[in-house]
Amino acid sequence: MTTETLDRSSPRTAFSRVRALGTAEWLQFRRNKTILFMATIFPVGIPLVLFSIGSRGAVEAANTIDIFVLYTLLFVQFYTVLSMVTTRRDERVLKRLRTGEARDWEILGAICIPGALLSIVFTIVIVPLLMIMGAPAPVNLIPLALAVVLGLILASALAFATSGFTRNAEAAQLTSMPVITVAILGLGALRPMFGDSILASMVNYTPFAAISDLVQLGWAGATFSDSLAGAEAWSFAGVLEHSVQPLLIILGWTVLTVAVTRQYMRWDTHR
Template sequence: MTTSHTARGLQHATPERRKTSFFKTSLFKAEWLQFRRNKTLLFMATVFPVGIPLLLFLIGNGGAAESANSFDYFVMYTLLFVQFYTVLSMATTRRDERVLKRLRTGEARDIDIIGAICFPGALLTLIFTVVIIPLLMVLGAPAPINLVPIVFAVLIGLLLCSALALMTSGFTRNAEAAQMTSMPVFMLAMGGLGSIRFVFGDSIVADILAYTPFAAISDLVQIGWAGATFADSVGGVEAANFAGIFQDMLIPLGILAAWTAAAVWAANRYMRWDSYR
């Protein structure tokens, strides 16, 4: 069936489109309710991402570099615990319960099924981000110099972590095994933090870590808040102004985009829709 058009454009949605919209809304609501009922996921998605960065900020001196570092930890913990681990856990559980297989035989499209799984963590991540920035400022942090790289870091980071979670679920036999299969991503993410890379100095390890996706996220966050990466801030490099940040963000943004494209391909290639059993 096709839709009718006039000179003013599309007039009425087709029954198929209305049905797709209904199933998409129902799936998103169902996944959100399931997420809320999982107390373990809720605990991991709130206490670690919000509590640890706030604690780091409160024990520091509240300068631009310290504020950017605290927010860097917030973004990393949020992407890992709120998005990556919850999507991995939910995708693996739904697969083992053969929910994904049943949904694929119905009216829902693959993109709707995956989107519903990714929705709860993404929503919480965006809410936390909107709340934590003014909260840090109320506590004494200087305002971010430019929010654009921060927005890119969070939004592309959500897509990256969702794709990594779906890919990892293909190698995860059950929900319990997710604690082990998630470790490589957690280690890669922690190694990408600006304050961790700084420990390695000018070594080849630091150079390798600088080209990982989570290092790119960290650099975008640090540049957006403090006008310089963590290493540059510690080294006394002058912070970029609002306009200068757009140039400084190009390299980490390109690295992040390339890794995200590769992760999306890998998720499409390795994600399993049926149980191992």
């Protein structure tokens, strides 16, 4: 038996399986014109338009990147993964894939690849674009990078968990609303309107509010609420110190969401 025959007959690695599945998911992603339009035109376009009509200071830049990250996580990752995994389930693709070599995490990870790649590319693009348009440089990019990476993991887990309660792809428009609503309430620019109420305290501990805090700290050196109160921006080291709490909140919600996903996600159609 030749070496070439041995290579062909040996089982593929996890990386090669994920790459093959991810390539197939990317092709399917490109064919869905609605999702492709929502995931490519709006994420960068809307934040840049909003930034161009403001005063272009550090706070405005932080709010712009905050909106960008929120939109990207919700519509480039969360909603697209929810739609794709629900469609694959109803077409019984997920069930068939589980009978092959691929492990569960490889199948689900491949579904996350298209949105995650677009999100990372958009983030790399928008940061220098904002600076070219006059925004001051970020105080510390580490919290911003962590917000995007952990946000992608959390958004994907939320999509898988939500799919367990979604009967079909059309129903995703309804079942996604609770996540989208809570995420929007967590925007740094919106939270001050809740004042010191109990609702404000509850919103502050939601995962997307923590992501917003990381983004604001990373770019402006302070959260939007602190900036409104007249607080001075933290230094590079100070930003890292104040990023610990929102980071722990995100990690806690991610672990909880993964546990819910393992319990309630369905691999076969409701029918």
